[in-house]
Amino acid sequence: AHSCIESIPELNNMVAGVQALGNIRVFCRCRPLSREESSNGCATVVDFDAAKDGDLGVLTGGSNKRTFKFDRVYTPKDGQVDVFADASPLVVSVLDGYNVCIFAYGQTGTGKTFTMEGPEHNRGVNYRTLEQLFSVARERSDAFTYNLSVSVLEVYNEQIRDLLATSPASKKLEIKQTSEGSHHVPGIVEAKVDNINDVWSVLQAGSNARAVGSNNVNEHSSRSHCILCIMVKTKNLMNGECTKSKLWLVDLAGSERLAKTDAQGERLKEAQNINKSLSALGDVIYALATKSSHIPYRNSKLTHLLQDSLGGDSKTLMFVQISPSEHDLSETLSSLNFATRVRGVELGHARKQI
Ligand code: ADP
Numbered sequence: 001a002h003s004c005i006e007s008i009p010e011l012n013n014m015v016a017g018v019q020a021l022g023n024i025r026v027f028c029r030c031r032p033l034s035r036e037e038s039s040n041g042c043a044t045v046v047d048f049d050a051a052k053d054g055d056l057g058v059l060t061g062g063s064n065k066r067t068f069k070f071d072r073v074y075t076p077k078d079g080q081v082d083v084f085a086d087a088s089p090l091v092v093s094v095l096d097g098y099n100v101c102i103f104a105y106g107q108t109g110t111g112k113t114f115t116m117e118g119p120e121h122n123r124g125v126n127y128r129t130l131e132q133l134f135s136v137a138r139e140r141s142d143a144f145t146y147n148l149s150v151s152v153l154e155v156y157n158e159q160i161r162d163l164l165a166t167s168p169a170s171k172k173l174e175i176k177q178t179s180e181g182s183h184h185v186p187g188i189v190e191a192k193v194d195n196i197n198d199v200w201s202v203l204q205a206g207s208n209a210r211a212v213g214s215n216n217v218n219e220h221s222s223r224s225h226c227i228l229c230i231m232v233k234t235k236n237l238m239n240g241e242c243t244k245s246k247l248w249l250v251d252l253a254g255s256e257r258l259a260k261t262d263a264q265g266e267r268l269k270e271a272q273n274i275n276k277s278l279s280a281l282g283d284v285i286y287a288l289a290t291k292s293s294h295i296p297y298r299n300s301k302l303t304h305l306l307q308d309s310l311g312g313d314s315k316t317l318m319f320v321q322i323s324p325s326e327h328d329l330s331e332t333l334s335s336l337n338f339a340t341r342v343r344g345v346e347l348g349h350a351r352k353q354i
Contacts, residue, residue, distance in 0.1 A: 023315040024342070025315075025317045025318070026070050026318045026319075026320060026339050026343050027070060027073075027086065027087075027319050027320070028336070028339065029073075029074040029078070029083065029115060029319055029320070030056075030074065030075060030323070031114070031321065031322070031323060032076035032324070033325060042326060044325070044326070045059045045324065046322070047065070051074075051075055054069055054070045054072060055067050055068070055069055055073065058332065058333065066333075069343075070320070076324065080122055080124055083124075084125060084128045087125055087129075088128075088132055090102070090315055091125075091129045091133065092136050094246070095232060097245050098315055099245050099246050099247070099308060099309035099314040099315075100245075100309065100314065100317075101247075101250065101309045101314065101315075101316045101317070102249050102250065102318075103281070103318045103319065104250070104252060104319045105318055105338065105339065106335050107322075107332070108256055110322055112251050112252065112254075113221070113251055115321060116249060116251045117203075117251065126203065127196075127199070129249065130150075131196050133230070142237070143237055144237060145237065146233070148192070148193050148194075148230060149191055149193060150193055150229065150231070151191070151227075151231070152203070152205075152206030152227070154210060154224045154225065154227065155225040155227065155302050156220075156224035156225075156270075157273045158277070158301050159301070160174075160185060160305065161173070162189055164188075164189035164191055165188070165189055173188065174186075175301070175304050175305055183304065183305065185305070190231060210224075222253060223254065223270045225253050226251040227305075228248070229246060230246065230247040230249070232244065232245045232247070246308065247309075250302075253274045255331070255334070255335055255338065257275075257334070276300055277300040277302045278338075280299035281303055283296050283299065284296060284299075288310065288316070289342065289343060295310075297310070320335050322335055
């Protein structure tokens, strides 16, 4: 099976607008209440009664409940292994020549970095992906050779930074189009990785570089998009054919709306740039999901950078990360609305259940 769609057949008949969805999937993951929230007696506003069917309930006050539909819903009890089991067919499809993008979207503190990076003893999608790619590449070594390399980038205030560069770029990094029409950033480091140990040191180098030049690393990372790009060169040993494909793993900037009164100067600029790029991303995926004739890739650095891997026969997965806490209700609803729109199944496009 090449794709997530084939390997999760029930998804095919699941939702309104399923045809329009094509290669776009949205998985919702809710983090557990933190120790502090639990000890403060914080109430939970999410209900997972129908999580197995992809339904997430949100208690919006009084006896009101809204239900959101996703391709998968993970409860706080679901672990990294459960999440990766569903993402795995999608990531492996990069070895079949597909371009793939995986995003983690949500308010700061909802587990985007946990899902993508994960702690060292309980790694997330990024590391598991590379482990899986090496393992499948080994299994297929009679028929194919694969060369893997990785870049680690950050997009902050609409500027691209190469986190693997050993010296600061002398010029601004810009996205260029090749004569064949593909997009790339000339001059960025593409580190060849032959095994999982190589990967670990590259990821470490990337994360150390993120800290440079910022006095609060956590704050900085919540305001920038952190991007791991895995480039795959495949040679088919039977016919000598060579192909290239890319897999992007993106830990997005926090989606929270900063209180208008707080934001001034640099903060305001950051907030505007985050809003701009997250809404541009939402618009692109929505346009793809609804098969719009115009896909507005150029509205942000992020969508422009990922252009070759968003659309066509590329595959897209978005994790919408949420908090279970009553205190985060309005941000949770805002993230769930964003994710629902991205799936292209908002009212105007809803079709009858099949
Ligand atoms: P974000 O990247 O969205 O800002 P983090 O990944 O830093 O959020 O997560 C915030 C906190 O919640 C961290 O302490 C993280 O370990 C914890 N956390 C998030 N998701 C989970 C989860 N599914 N299981 C256990 N802990 C989680």
